[in-house]
Ligand code: KG4
């Protein structure tokens with residue numbers, strides 16, 4: 166492809182409970198610009214069930230995706246004929262939704278004779294900071310969302326080495342489960358953060374999982390159980406109890422995260438030299454308290470922290486369009502045979518740590 170012409174890529178995201186479409190431009194100097202980025206959250210559909218129901222999610226994606234794509238194209242002022250490529254998240258995620266997004270992208274690619282790019286959703290999160298600012302490889306990524314908790318060395322487009330992962334619950338999942346057990350509405354992460362802001366983090370002595378271990382893995386289910394036990398002991402819960410439990414839980418997550426990341430950064434340094442930055446991505450990166458803790462970790466490791474704006478941390482179409490553009494620039498195009506994948510690791514050669522049992526996630 167002509168490297169001087171700006172690329173225009175449509176991105177489609179349907180792996181979980183957000184239906185999203187965006188158009189992103191990538192210029193020949195590697196800089197990016199979002200022309201439209203429309204996210205329709207399914208929170209209302211899933212809230213009565215306290216979590217994402219896969220069948221409801223898939224149906225909701227079918228209902229709104231075509232309209233969302235039309236709106237994203239209109240807002241961007243771009244016609245299908247002008248697209249350089251269409252990118253869809255082909256996994257990992259809930260397979261019904263992934264099929265909806267990928268099939269739609271294939272149809273657009275076929276009808277308008279434009280390249281298809283099947284993007285790994287995690288790669289979308291991983292490359293987002295290069296869309297919102299200048300950032301050179303290699304960098305250290307802390308990815309924490311509802312389905313994933315990983316420390317990844319991002320060496321280049323398509324080149325990832327996983328340095329640490331959770332051996333049980335994902336971090337966002339732990340926030341959501343704690344919220345649920347305390348009677349806070351779904352999705353729980355922002356609710357727990359809000360409650361924690363007025364709580365006493367010292368009232369409960371919750372465990373700091375994995376502290377001091379030589380590897381860079383996470384574990385969150387023991388901490389979650391400790392919160393459940395304490396909540397059961399105190400029931401019925403007063404508002405202050407809930408705030409204190411949230412503050413105690415969040416403080417434990419922060420301490421554990423800081424410790425795990427300092428090990429992750431050390432491993433990064435040993436294997437790849439100094440990272441250009443520590444990048445936080447995924448829904449949990451929207452948590453301000455975690456951001457503050459990461460700032461200290463980065464400073465101690467003599468690197469800078471980059472956190473994309475909150476709307477680019479949580480799932481969106483721009484991150485898929487951007488990963489598609491980065492791939493297109495390297496001629497990494499997919500065929501119509503590209504398969505939807507429920508599980509799809511960023512680092513395909515990675516070996517699962519002992520006891521790995523992440524329920525929702527593919528890693
Ligand atoms: O990246 P994301 O939008 O979707 C997934 O790929 O999972 O992340 C959603 C997750 C949810 O578990 C949500 O509770 C969590 O991110 N989250 C937060 C916050 N905002 C979203 N967790 C803690 N604090 C927050 N402020």
Ligand code: ZN
Nearest residue numbers: 290310447480
């Ligand atoms: Zn995500």
